[in-house]
Amino acid sequence: MNRKALSLSLIALMALLALFPLGIAQADEDCEFADYTITLGGLAPMSAPGAVAGGVAMDWAFAQAAADINAACGVEIDGAHYQLEVITGDSEGSPERGQAVAERLILEDEVDGMVGVYHSAVGLATMGVMEENGIPTIFSEPWNDNVSANGIREFDGAAPRFDDGIDHIFRISPTSSMVGSVVTDWLIALGVQDVILIVENTDYGQPAAADEQARLEAAGVTVSQIDIELGTEDFVPILSRIQARAMPPDAIRIVVTGETSFNLTQQMAELGIAPTPETICVTNQIAFQHVQYWATVPDGNYCAFNRVGIIPSLFNELAVELNTGYEEAFGDIVPSFGMASYDAVWMMKDAMERAGSYSDAAAIVAAIEASDITLTQGRYYFDYGAHNPDLPEGTPAYMWHQWPDPIVTVMQYFEQGQSSLEAAVVYPEVYQTHGSAYIAPGTSP
Secondary structure, X not given: OOOOOOOOOHHHHHHXXXXXXXXXXXXXXXXXXXXXXXXXXXXXXXXXXXXXXXXXXXXXXXXXXXXXXXXXXXXXXXXXXXXEEEEXXXXXOOHHHHHHHHHHHHHOOOOOEEEEOOOHHHHHHHHHHHHHOOOOEEEOOOOOHHHOOOHHHHHHOOOOOOOOOOOOEEEOOOXXXXXXXXXXXXXXXXXXXXXXXXXXXXXXXXXXXXXHHHHHHHOOOEEEEEEXXXXXXXXXXXXXXXXXXXXXXXXXXXXXOHHHHHHHHHHHHHOOOOOOOOOEEEEOHHHHOHHHHHHHOOOOOOOEEEEEOOOHHHOOHHHHHHHHHHHHHHOOOOOHHHHHHHHHHHHHHHHHHHHOOOOOHHHHHHHHHOOOEEEOOEEEOOOEEOOEOOOOOOOOHHHEOEOOOOOEEEEEOOOOOOOOOOOEEEEOHHHXXXXXXOOOOOOOO
């Protein structure tokens, strides 16, 4: 069987070659593996204009999960042990490229399941491919509500829940509505009255911003929006419009992913627009990767950011072990999308074992619906699916095949070069680590 790996960017490839040997478990010498190798396709943005740092973290997590599973004698089905391999395909953050790569993984590499996906646009563009080919899929990062609500109907012309078939798509990342509600609730609690949203023009950015704007305006907050394209490098013309305002906004919320968000945040800080005593800076969750954040946003102290995933103080033993390996490889804290990608591989392994098959899609999907497994981010389960199809009135449609318990917090740096482990959790109050809902620039908690 053809197992060619899809191309990586030169930078990512060099990093992976140098770092993958660290922390990877070795196979038990007593394992006797079957001739067949179970393969999963892993979609991740490994080159520009995608969020390369996110893709590298996800690829590392796929490889680490496969190595750990194989070290424990792989996937056991009917007494036979199968090695597990994850073949990472580079989506480049592009819907068209993601769809083409998904087709290649399914039709040429003949993968038995799919995991990963960083960008919502890629998730929405590839869902139909997985459905048409009957591939059990666990998404670990796309946020667009439609991924688990009406994504295929909305974007590909077919309903995601077939009366005469199976919905193969699951998600263990939060929805945009889950994330946006935490950020907007925090801003509303702080009493802001005037907010600017700077938004990427994608299937993640636009609906996420629309949801946040609606929540803010319902609380009486004035909201204006500026749209940008991913890959933009010079934001001075856009930021000059903000500088020209008679009064500075109370907050600027950046709904932009990947390296583009770093460039935007740094230029905004350089120009003295935010963070300032007058204007709160709220940037993207990738700011949690403090090594890259401070390398590219050296003036970004006092920026807040939404953090998706379990906070380090609540790491369980498995999360601590994974984080240790990631720190050895990258010198940084493992991001939530790395943890979720690692967990997605383990969830697929667990479902195949309980289904008693690596090829019976219906049995594997039923097993994923019945998941009850604790991994790095906590206990995974799904309230709604074919096993429980009737969503109560008022339950969002996106709860179908959606993990209901991702942790979302707002964190804030308050010292230059600070580790994200030491950054303050400012919201929700139950997770606060420094006794403060906001740390004003120039102060300490």
